[in-house]
Each structure stands twice: as structure tokens, then as C-alpha cells.
Amino acid sequence: xxxxxxxxxxxxxxxxxxxxxxxxxxxxxxxxxxxxxxxxxxxxxxxxxxxxxxxxxxxxxxxxxxxxxxxxxxxxxxxxxxxxxxxxxxxxxxxxxxxxxxxxxxxxxxxxxxxxxxxxxxxxxxxxxxxxxxxxxxxxxxxxxxxxxxxxxxxxxxxxxxxxxxxxxxxxxxxxxxxxxxxxxxxxxxxxxxxxxxxxxxxxxxxxxxxxxxxxxxxxxxxxxxxxxxxxxxxxxxxxxxxxxxxxxxxxxxxxxxxxxxxxxxxxxxxxxxxxxxxxxxxxxxxxxxxxxxxxxx
Amino acid sequence: xxxxxxxxxxxxxxxxxxxxxxxxxxxxxxxxxxxxxxxxxxxxxxxxxxxxxxxxxxxxxxxxxxxxxxxxxxxxxxxxxxxxxxxxxxxxxxxxxxxxxxxxxxxxxxxxxxxxxxxxxxxxxxxxxxxxxxxxxxxxxxxxxxxxxxxxxxxxxxxxxxxxxxxxxxxxxxxxxxxxxxxxxxxxxxxxxxxxxxxxxxxxxxxxxxxxxxxxxxxxxxxxxxxxxxxxxxxxxxxxxxxxxxxxxxxxxxxxxxxxxxxxxxxxxxxxxxxxxxxxxxxxxxxxxxxxxxxxxxxx
Numbered sequence: 001x002x003x004x005x006x007x008x009x010x011x012x013x014x015x016x017x018x019x020x021x022x023x024x025x026x027x028x029x030x031x032x033x034x035x036x037x038x039x040x041x042x043x044x045x046x047x048x049x050x051x052x053x054x055x056x057x058x059x060x061x062x063x064x065x066x067x068x069x070x071x072x073x074x075x076x077x078x079x080x081x082x083x084x085x086x087x088x089x090x091x092x093x094x095x096x097x098x099x100x101x102x103x104x105x106x107x108x109x110x111x112x113x114x115x116x117x118x119x120x121x122x123x124x125x126x127x128x129x130x131x132x133x134x135x136x137x138x139x140x141x142x143x144x145x146x147x148x149x150x151x152x153x154x155x156x157x158x159x160x161x162x163x164x165x166x167x168x169x170x171x172x173x174x175x176x177x178x179x180x181x182x183x184x185x186x187x188x189x190x191x192x193x194x195x196x197x198x199x200x201x202x203x204x205x206x207x208x209x210x211x212x213x214x215x216x217x218x219x220x221x222x223x224x225x226x227x228x229x230x231x232x233x234x235x236x237x238x239x240x241x242x243x244x245x246x247x248x249x250x251x252x253x254x255x256x257x258x259x260x261x262x263x264x265x266x267x268x269x270x271x272x273x274x275x276x277x278x279x280x281x282x283x284x285x286x287x288x289x290x291x292x293x294x295x296x297x298x
Numbered sequence: 299x300x301x302x303x304x305x306x307x308x309x310x311x312x313x314x315x316x317x318x319x320x321x322x323x324x325x326x327x328x329x330x331x332x333x334x335x336x337x338x339x340x341x342x343x344x345x346x347x348x349x350x351x352x353x354x355x356x357x358x359x360x361x362x363x364x365x366x367x368x369x370x371x372x373x374x375x376x377x378x379x380x381x382x383x384x385x386x387x388x389x390x391x392x393x394x395x396x397x398x399x400x401x402x403x404x405x406x407x408x409x410x411x412x413x414x415x416x417x418x419x420x421x422x423x424x425x426x427x428x429x430x431x432x433x434x435x436x437x438x439x440x441x442x443x444x445x446x447x448x449x450x451x452x453x454x455x456x457x458x459x460x461x462x463x464x465x466x467x468x469x470x471x472x473x474x475x476x477x478x479x480x481x482x483x484x485x486x487x488x489x490x491x492x493x494x495x496x497x498x499x500x501x502x503x504x505x506x507x508x509x510x511x512x513x514x515x516x517x518x519x520x521x522x523x524x525x526x527x528x529x530x531x532x533x534x535x536x537x538x539x540x541x542x543x544x545x546x547x548x549x550x551x552x553x554x555x556x557x558x559x560x561x562x563x564x565x566x567x568x569x570x571x572x573x574x575x576x577x578x579x580x581x582x583x584x585x586x587x588x589x590x591x592x593x594x595x596x597x598x
Contacts, residue, residue: 198492201530
């Protein structure tokens with residue numbers, strides 16, 4: 001499946017998802033929302049300075065009447081309002097507009113009024129389309145958890161599996177990424193990975209084919225498997241790459257976007273309802289794919 | 299190939315060339331009884347190091363005929379151990395056996411840096427059980443030597459035991475890493491170590507065997523029980539070697555097999571230049587005899 005095909009799938013669901021957008025006066029966001037409204041899979045609620053929202057729409061040649069617009073004074077109140085709408089069931093999805101990520105997430109993670117599931121790990125999964133790879137590659141966690149411990153890695157794996165399944169991959173192949181395929185007690189990640197593989201063996205992590213540590217070649221390149229002679233059920237055909245740290249996964253996906261024409265759709269996991277967090281500098285098409293992904297996961 | 303019982307073990311060694319077994323502090327009735335039986339059965343050629351008069355008295359009062367057996371007179375027990383160990387390190391003997399001397403004294407000599415039997419490997423205890431309720435013999439390690447093995451120790455213990463089983467004719471012995479449950483549990487170190495050992499085996503970092511764990515005891519030895527639990531494992535129900543999490547579990551299992559299940563047991567120490575028979579004074583003569591068989595089969 002490609003990201004475009006994902007959009008087709010979302011359209012075929014024939015459901016209009018209500019998206020509450022916090023501090024919405026951002027042209028890329030409004031552009032992406034407009035596109036999704038036209039395709040018929042969302043009903044946006046834009047929260048922010050209504051005059052500015054209308055101005056941004058007009059400047060982009062978009063009819064603001066297709067949006068429900070709610071007046072809000074500042075970034076914080078707009079974020080709280082978006083989260084409140086999701087909490088009360090008036091919205092299905094929450095999206096970050098021009099607000100800073102920290103202020104937005106503060107509202108999402110608020111203990112009383114936020115959207116965080118109790119005891120859940122907050123993490124991020126994205127689906128990447130890379131022309132050089134034969135299918136979508138799911139990546140976790142390039143945005144939220146700096147140094148995941150074993151429990152967090154297990155949660156990351158489960159979120160990624162769940163997302164891959166929504167794309168129709170029943171038993172995704174998940175590669176736990178390291179610098180080498182050997183188990184060494186001196187590399188904590190290889191220890192965690194070995195434990196996770198056994199958990200997958202024992203069905204403590206379900207519905208996947210898991211192996212690790214594997215380097216990216218062994219995870220995604222059949223030729224390397226042949227050359228190295230490593231027996232692995234992932235077999236150079238990974239659907240999911242789980243990274244040991246944010247500092248390894250973040251440059252990986254950004255490098256792919258910059259040098260390999262990668263395209264991505266990503267989502268926060270661990271919340272009651274999908275939450276779209278994207279960098280303000282993200283392109284309109286990326287935002288559009290993220291909106292579609294959130295509808296797929298809603 | 300698997301061994302069904304101690305008779306199979308005996309068949310392994312009775313046609314081969316006789317191994318030279320040196321008994322340290324040989325003035326010991328139980329050891330002598332077992333050794334003479336193994337000698338008469340053409341399995342070993344004994345060398346007795348110890349108090350000559352004591353040895354002869356024991357043989358006379360038990361009607362053991364030791365005509366033709368080499369005796370090296372050394373009345374001091376500690377010195378007799380040194381003499382015996384030196385015979386092994388100078389390749390005059392293939393197996394070392396403990397007579398009437400404490401285990402710690404014998405091991406101290408084995409570990410002597412100049413003339414001992416060190417190889418750089420960890421010493422570990424290896425026991426082989428014949429139990430009526432299991433279709434083949436089952437090896438258990440380590441029930442007597444390493445108290446609380448670390449992951450590195452466990453790797454060494456598995457390597458010792460697998461090398462021994464390979465010599466007994468097992469090409470790819472199935473190794474179950476024992477836990478209280480078959481699931482990985484962060485609060486149970488044994489289950490975490492088991493996961494790591496499994497992965498190292500998959501990556502060929504531990505060779506010549508198939509490792510799975512954690513497995514609870516029932517999953518390890520009963521296919522029915524592992525199937526009931528839905529465990530997918532090449533090892534479950536067909537275990538050749540059980541790796542114990544620590545000496546407490548191992549020792550209790552060992553003794554309950556012997557006392558409650560009336561198991562036959564053979565045991566040796568691995569990791570030195572040669573197999574060492576280090577049975578305790580309370581072991582039966584049969585157990586000592588079977589241990590000699592095991593040592594002879596485990597020789598390179």
C-alpha cells in the first residue's frame with residue numbers, strides 16, 4: 001500500500017471524521033484540511049482567532065464556510081478546547097495547528113482533562129513511503145521517547161503492529177534495530193531485543209514476526225541476508241523498524257525525506273483518540289497524509 | 299542419537315579402548331567397589347593413588363581381587379591428590395576420581411596453576427538421570443557446583459554440557475532453560491537470562507545445540523503440557539539438557555529425582571582437562587559406577 005492508497009481506503013470508509021484543530025490559522029494546515037474536506041472524509045472544527053482563520057482561508061482561495069470556526073484567545077485555550085471537544089465526543093480527532101508542541105501536548109497529557117489513556121505509554125509511529133523500498137515502512141519512535149526502556153519498547157512495538165494491521169498487514173514483520181545482529185550484554189538494547197523476541201515467541205507480544213537485534217541491511221535487504229548468512233524470520237522484508245532511541249530514528253526518517261524522496265504520515269499513540277502532532281514547517285501533503293492516517297486509526 | 303538409559307551409556311563405552319582412571323586418596327570402599335566393577339567390565343584401567351595398606355585391607359575384607367592393578371603408595375591424602383592430578387596433567391591418565399578426601403581439597407589441586415587441570419573454562423557439574431517416567435535420559439546442570447551463575451557463567455555451563463553431550467553422540471541436544479514460568483517476566487532474572495541464551499543460540503553465539511527458555515519444568519519434559527499451554531518450541535517436551543537457574547533449584551530437583559522418583563544418576567565435573575568423578579560419600583555404589591561410565595564416555 002502507498003500513502004495515496006491509504007487515502008483511497010479512508011475515503012472508502014465513507015465516514016466524516018470530526019477533527020478539532022488547535023490554533024488553526026496556518027495556511028499549510030488549512031490547505032490540507034480543505035483537501036480532506038473535498039475528498040469527503042473529515043469535518044474540521046477550527047479553533048483560534050476566527051478573524052485570522054478567515055483571512056488565511058481567503059488568502060489561500062479557500063471558502064472558510066466549509067469549516068466550523070470556534071473563537072479562542074490564545075494557544076493554550078485553543079489546545080484545551082480541542083482536547084475538550086474530543087473528550088466529550090464532539091470531535092473524533094485532535095490536531096495541532098500553529099501552536100507549539102509543548103503547549104499542545106500539555107493539554108493532551110493533562111491528567112484530569114487530557115486524552116492520555118491510563119498507564120499508557122505515549123509514543124509516535126509513522127508510516128514512510130520510500131521509493132527505494134518495495135512497501136511502506138513503519139518507524140517507531142522518531143518523535144516522543146528519547147531512550148525507551150524495555151516496557152516502552154514493548155508498547156512501541158504493539159502500537160506499530162496495530163497501525164500496520166490497519167493497513168491490512170495481518171502479521172507484520174518487525175525488526176528491532178541495532179548496529180549488529182549479535183546479542184551482547186554490553187549493549188542494553190540487544191538485551192532488551194532478545195527479551196522482546198522471546199515475548200513474541202511466547203505470544204506476550206501478539207500478531208507479529210519479530211527479530212532483533214538486526215542492522216538495517218538485515219532488516220530491509222534480502223541480499224545482505226544471503227551474504228551474511230544470518231537466519232532471521234524477518235528475512236530482509238521488514239514492515240516495521242523499531243529503533244533504540246529517538247536520536248537514531250529521527251535522523252533516519254529525516255534523512256530519507258531529504259535524500260531518498262521519503263514521504264510520511266505519523267501519529268501519536270497512547271491516547272483515547274488520535275492526536276495529530278506535526279512540525280509547523282511540515283508540508284501540506286504531509287499534513288494531508290497525517291489527517292488521513294488519523295481517520296484510518298480513529 | 300539419544301540414550302534411553304544407563305545401559306545405553308554403558309554400551310557406548312564397553313567396546314572402546316579402556317580409559318585410564320586415577321583414583322585420588324584411594325582408600326575408600328565405595329569408590330573401590332565401583333572402580334573394580336568398571337575394570338572387570340573392561341571400561342577402565344584403574345590407577346590407585348593412596349595408602350597402599352589401607353587400599354589392600356579394604357579389598358581383602360570385601361573380596362575385591364585387584365591383582366594387576368597399579369597402586370601408587372602415598373599415605374598423605376592431600377599429597378595423593380596432587381600425585382593423581384599430576385598424572386592427569388602429564389597425560390598418564392584420562393579420568394580423575396575423588397576417593398576419601400574432601401571435594402574442596404581435590405578442586406584446589408585441580409585448579410592449581412602450575413600442575414592442575416585448568417583449561418580457562420568454568421568448572422561445572424553435569425548430571426545424567428534415568429527416570430522411569432521420561433523416555434530417555436535427561437541431563438541436568440548445574441546442581442552442585444556453581445551457586446548463582448551469571449549470564450556469562452550460564453553460557454559457559456551450557457557450552458561445557460553441550461560439548462559433553464556432543465561426545466555422547468548428541469549432534470544437536472535440546473536445551474531447556476528452566477524458569478518458574480514459560481513467559482518472560484522482568485522480575486524473574488532466570489526468564490530474562492533464558493531469553494538472552496535463546497537469542498545467542500539463534501545467532502550462533504552458542505553452537506551445536508537448540509536452546510529454548512524460559513520453560514517451566516512441566517513444559518520442558520511434557521509435550522502434552524507444553525501443547526496445552528500453546529508453546530511453540532522445538533525443545534518443549536523433548537528436552538535433553540535442563541539448565542538450572544541456580545544451585546538451590548538444581549540441588550532440590552536432583553535430590554527429589556533420586557529420592558522420590560527413584561532415578562538413577564551419573565554425574566561428573568566438566569570444564570577441566572579431563573572429566574572428574576566427584577561423587578559424594580552418600581552416593582550409592584551404582585551411582586559411582588554409572589558416573590565412571592559417564593566420565594569414560596565424556597573423554598575426548
